[in-house]
Amino acid sequence: xxxxxxxxxDMSVFDIYLSSFKSLEVxxxxxxxxESLDNVTSKAIYAKKCDPLYNASAMDGIAVDSNLTPTxxxxxxxxxxxxxxxxxxxxxxxxxxxxxSVIMIENVLVNNDNTVSIIEPSYPWQNIRVKGESIVEGxxxxxxxxxxxxxxxxxxxxxxxxxxxxxxxxxxxIIPTGNxxxxxxxxxxxxxxxxxNSKMFSSSVIxxxxxxxxxxxxxxxxxxxxxxxxxxxxxxxxxxxxxxSSAGTKDFTVEVLEEIGxxxxxxxxxxxxxxxxxxxxxxxxxxxxxxxxxxxxxxxxLFVKPLILKMSGLKINSRNKLKCRLTRNIxxxxxxxxxxxxxxxxxxxxxxxxxxxxxAAQIMSLVKADGLLYIDKNxxxxxxxxxxxxxxxxxxxxxxxxxxxIGSHDLIIDVLSDKLNISxxxxxxxxGIIALTKNETHIAPIHLLAxxxxxxxxxIKKYFKDxxxxxxxxxGRIQGIMQNNDxxxxxxxEISDNHIxxxxxxxxxxxxxxxxxxxxxxxxxxxxxxxxxxEYSTHLSVGVAIExxxxxxxxxxxxxxxxxxxxxxxxxxxxxxxxxTYENYQDKRVQEFIxxxxxxxxxxxxxxxxxxxxxxxxxxxxxxx
Numbered sequence: 121x122x123x124x125x126x127x128x129x130d131m132s133v134f135d136i137y138l139s140s141f142k143s144l145e146v147x148x149x150x151x152x153x154x155e156s157l158d159n160v161t162s163k164a165i166y167a168k169k170c171d172p173l174y175n176a177s178a179m180d181g182i183a184v185d186s187n188l189t190p191t192x193x194x195x196x197x198x199x200x201x202x203x204x205x206x207x208x209x210x211x212x213x214x215x216x217x218x219x220x221s222v223i224m225i226e227n228v229l230v231n232n233d234n235t236v237s238i239i240e241p242s243y244p245w246q247n248i249r250v251k252g253e254s255i256v257e258g259x260x261x262x263x264x265x266x267x268x269x270x271x272x273x274x275x276x277x278x279x280x281x282x283x284x285x286x287x288x289x290x291x292x293x294i295i296p297t298g299n300x301x302x303x304x305x306x307x308x309x310x311x312x313x314x315x316x317n318s319k320m321f322s323s324s325v326i327x328x329x330x331x332x333x334x335x336x337x338x339x340x341x342x343x344x345x346x347x348x349x350x351x352x353x354x355x356x357x358x359x360x361x362x363x364x365s366s367a368g369t370k371d372f373t374v375e376v377l378e379e380i381g382x383x384x385x386x387x388x389x390x391x392x393x394x395x396x397x398x399x400x401x402x403x404x405x406x407x408x409x410x411x412x413x414x415x416x417x418x419x420x421x422l423f424v425k426p427l428i429l430k431m432s433g434l435k436i437n438s439r440n441k442l443k444c445r446l447t448r449n450i451x452x453x454x455x456x457x458x459x460x461x462x463x464x465x466x467x468x469x470x471x472x473x474x475x476x477x478x479x480a481a482q483i484m485s486l487v488k489a490d491g492l493l494y495i496d497k498n499x500x501x502x503x504x505x506x507x508x509x510x511x512x513x514x515x516x517x518x519x520x521x522x523x524x525x526i527g528s529h530d531l532i533i534d535v536l537s538d539k540l541n542i543s544x545x546x547x548x549x550x551x552g553i554i555a556l557t558k559n560e561t562h563i564a565p566i567h568l569l570a571x572x573x574x575x576x577x578x579x580i581k582k583y584f585k586d587x588x589x590x591x592x593x594x595x596g597r598i599q600g601i602m603q604n605n606d607x608x609x610x611x612x613x614e615i616s617d618n619h620i621x622x623x624x625x626x627x628x629x630x631x632x633x634x635x636x637x638x639x640x641x642x643x644x645x646x647x648x649x650x651x652x653x654x655e656y657s658t659h660l661s662v663g664v665a666i667e668x669x670x671x672x673x674x675x676x677x678x679x680x681x682x683x684x685x686x687x688x689x690x691x692x693x694x695x696x697x698x699x700x701t702y703e704n705y706q707d708k709r710v711q712e713f714i715x716x717x718x719x720x721x722x723x724x725x726x727x728x729x730x731x732x733x734x735x736x737x738x739x740x741x742x743x744x745x
Contacts, residue, residue, distance in 0.1 A: 133385050134385075153283065157269075160287045161287075167255050175248055177222050179222055183208075184242060189242045193239060194239045209222060244650065244653065254278065291333065293353070296318045297363045299340050317362050320420075361397075377399040381400050386408075393418050394415075442509070442516060443508070446508060448504050460492065463545055470559075526544065527547065529546040536716060548629030548630065567694045584745045588701070590743070596693060599677060601691060604672050609673055619650050621672045623656055659676040662675070667686060
């Protein structure tokens with residue numbers, strides 16, 4: 121018999137015990153998404169369809185062609201005829217291809233002759249949720265090893281994933297032992313005790329998303345115990361045997377386990393909980409837990425809980441409320457209490473929080489949210505730099521271990537996010553630069569073209585004077601004009617000259633800056649670009665707008681054009697890199713990020729997109745500004 125005592129709570133024997141199993145993962149299964157709450161994904165789930173699938177009205181009102189409305193003003197209201205110039209729409213209605221704007225019904229004067237009057241112009245795609253605005257086909261909805269929450273179910277179904285692959289729930293067999301134990305209160309008398317530990321274990325298993333089975337109380341009989349253990353090991357993934365693990369004359373547990381399995385440890389230098397047993401039967405974990413309730417609770421928490429989580433593909437995390445510094449002003453009306461979805465990161469020994477999209481239709485912002493900030497209805501909000509309490513939607517350890525990546529968007533961020541705990545926000549290259557100057561991110565993806573024709577370094581030297589910075593080389597990629605198959609654009613000038621509808625990126629993004637640079641170079645005013653005001657936050661959303669015919673063209677990367685089958689005309693080769701401070705460069709999370717970039721698995725995955733140059737991927741350049 122092996123008896124191992126662990127001094128000073130050293131858990132190395134437990135680690136050895138875990139490593140002795142061929143595999144602790146449970147089997148996988150396909151289940152309906154609608155029934156997947158609290159299940160754990162066995163692989164990343166990507167969107168099969170866009171949400172919305174069509175251009176949808178975001179308001180009750182009238183759908184119009186914005187080209188007809190420029191002359192509308194209070195002095196000369198524009199009269200529109202129903203069925204010809206406009207149609208009535210309700211929130212969620214599809215938008216007829218004749219129209220590209222919705223005017224709120226509150227801003228419409230209804231006449232008595234099937235006409236309406238408007239007193240101000242509308243602009244393209246006003247009050248319209250374009251195809252893919254919430255979820256874009258091909259976008260990662262949730263990563264692997266992710267415990268599914270109610271908001272995830274909504275997003276997964278919205279992305280057309282009706283069935284998903286998950287780990288089967290861990291089945292835990294619970295064997296209470298002891299002649300003195302009873303289940304019925306009517307059987308209580310001197311010498312008898314209520315058996316309650318099995319119910320405590322069962323509740324804990326269920327709270328950890330497992331399935332529990334409580335067996336009948338096993339009497340202090342060696343053969344009965346042997347039979348019960350073999351049955352439980354056959355029917356379950358993990359077995360708990362309660363009581364019978366100490367050195368009493370009727371405590372047969374260790375002896376039986378050595379006969380039918382293996383004992384790795386019996387007795388730990390912990391109080392309470394010393395008589396704990398770690399064993400296995402037919403490669404199934406078996407944990408012997410002392411009978412005293414406090415000991416039982418502690419040992420379950422120390423040994424059984426991590427086993428269940430490990431077998432489920434999850435990590436042990438604690439939950440908490442968190443004080444964070446706001447990275448932006450948050451303005452709120454005095455009408456309603458508000459819960460703002462927040463992105464949280466741990467940068468330079470401080471928790472920082474950034475608000476995510478407020479739109480009620482932005483379900484992905486809820487999937488991505490780390491927590492909720494409550495704003496009282498009597499408050500106008502909070503100023504940047506305020507310290508606020510955030511109610512966590514994710515475990516604090518997970519948030520603290522997150523690598524915060526804020527800046528330019530690229531498909532490769534999703535790929536990396538499935539391998540590392542990455543919390544990202546797509547705010548454009550300049551948004552990433554600003555976040556780094558204020559120590560509000562670990563890494564900023566950037567692709568900024570300087571006047572001298574080089575990328576990124578001139579901007580780094582401009583914004584980080586007298587600081588030591590680190591540029592981690594990313595991918596070479598191609599920017600160009602993405603367009604419909606029925607369009608044949610070869611230059612920026614043609615977009616303006618032919619009044620071709622355009623899907624624009626958000627202000628501050630490197631792609632927007634490139635486009636604005638090209639407009640200036642060609643002496644083109646942005647007012648001549650039809651659709652310039654409508655902004656999209658990612659290359660994918662621009663591509664889907666074109667694929668959906670919400671726009672005829674837009675500037676984007678070749679990898680997105682390849683995925684969506686769009687025509688593509690190259691306009692620039694660029695360098696998409698990752699910027700960090702020298703202090704952040706020392707961070708373990710950043711080092712893990714660099715190692716991942718250098719891995720063959722990641723390089724091969726990026727090459728599959730048929731655009732990226734990975735020859736410099738993961739190279740590090742130290743810049744003395």
